[in-house]
Amino acid sequence: MVTNKMINILSILLDGVFLIILAIFFYLGLPITSITSTPITSAVVVVPQGSISAIITQLGKNGWDITQFDRHILRLLGTPQSGVIDISYAVHNGVITKGDFLYALTSAKAAQESVTLIPGETLHFFIIDIGVQLDLNEDKLLESYLRYAPYEEGVILPNTYKIHANATEDSLMRSLIQQSLAIHEDLARKYLGRYEQDEWFRHIAMASIIQKEAANTQEMPIIAAVIYNRLKLNMPLQMDGSLNYGKYSHSKVTPERIRNDSSPFNTYRNKGIPPIPVGSASIEAIKAVFEPAQVDYLYFVRNKNGTHSFSKTFKEHRENFDK
Structure with a gap:
């Protein structure tokens, strides 16, 4: 038999539970603050x-x-x-509540950074840029790159990559190279029907020169045609872009550089394509290698607006140069 006393006790207990629940909800609704009582908005x-x-x-x-x-x-x-997590979705008006913060610890996604390799850029400057951006050691980045990459240049494809905010030099380079090599293999199978690494990267070396020389994507198939036409006639390529390798990526190619540079990238002194890429090559530059324009140009000169004038003979080339 339920007595009034039992009902009163039950009522008191329920009131107590209700107050506890209310207190917990109130507690979870409080804003998280730092040890200095300043609202944390990170x-x-x-x-x-x-x-x-x-x-x-x-x-x-x-x-x-x-x-x-x-x-x-x-x-x-x-x-x-564990790790670096992004809780920005739970921050409202610069404040995050205790409940949202605790829930975010169990559900938030890993924080990410974006790193970008622009078409034509060399590994030298890419490492400098991401070292500054992510506060990573340049020597360790280079060491990690050489550990995973089959070639000293041109393996990482130009793109914007999402990476974990707490990535190390090793994990960053391993991820970028793995992603890029997978795309290289897909492109090789598309254009060649097979993936043989040395064969493929000889094409990438050519694409990297096209990338350096072309003023825009429309010029890339024409530059590719000039290269093929010169190779067919056993002419040296004589292209300044090949000398913009490594730390010289942004340096003006002078007559002195042409005379004194003894590297295999000097296409004034060496015939053929350099043994490895001179920088990063975009998908468009790679496509141009396999789909060159059907033209018989052998020369081109840069105009004041940055584009090029192409010519079939040296006489036409000199006339364009004089203009």
């Missing part, structure tokens, strides 16, 4: 590895207003991800 959190208790402790040491009481809530929500 969209990135570094979550250490370890137990939930250890994670809570470390986050507290890193300035997040979080306590061991939060570990009980966190256990109900799930297992926190």
Whole structure:
């Protein structure tokens, strides 16, 4: 038999549970603050590895207003991800609540950075750029590149890549090279019907010169035709772009450089295509290697607007040059 006393006790218990739930919701709705009581608006959190208790402790040491009481809530929500995570979706008007923060620890995606290799750029300057952008060591980046890449230049395709914000020099280079080599293989099978690495990268070496020389994508098949026409006649390519390799990527090619550069990239002194690429080659430049224009040009000269005038004879070339 249910007595009034039992009903009163049950009512008190329910009121207590309700108040506890209300208090928890109020607590979870509080904004996260730093140890200086300043609202934290960072969209990135570094979550250490370890137990939930250890994670809570470390986050507290890193300035997040979080306590061991939060570990009980966190256990109900799930297992926190370790690494650098992006919680920007949970930040509203510069503030993130305790509940949203704890939930984000278990559900947010890894924070990412974007790195871009522009067409024609060399590994030398790409390493400098990403070293500064991601605060990575240039020597370690080069060491990692050489560990995974089959050639000293031209393996990484120009593109914008998404990477983990906490990527190391080794993991970054390994990822970029693996992604690029997979695309290289697909392109080789498309254009050659097979993938033989040395054979393919001889074509990439040619594409890298086309990339350096062409003023735009429309000129690329024409530049490719000039190269093929010169090779057929056993003429040296004599193209300045081949000398814009490595640290010389942005240097003006002078008569002195042409006379003194003894590298295999000097197409004034050496006939044929250099043994490895002189920089990164875009998909358009690679396509031009296999789909050159049907023209018999042998020469071209840069105009004031940056485009080129093409000619079949040296006499026409001199006339274009004088203009």
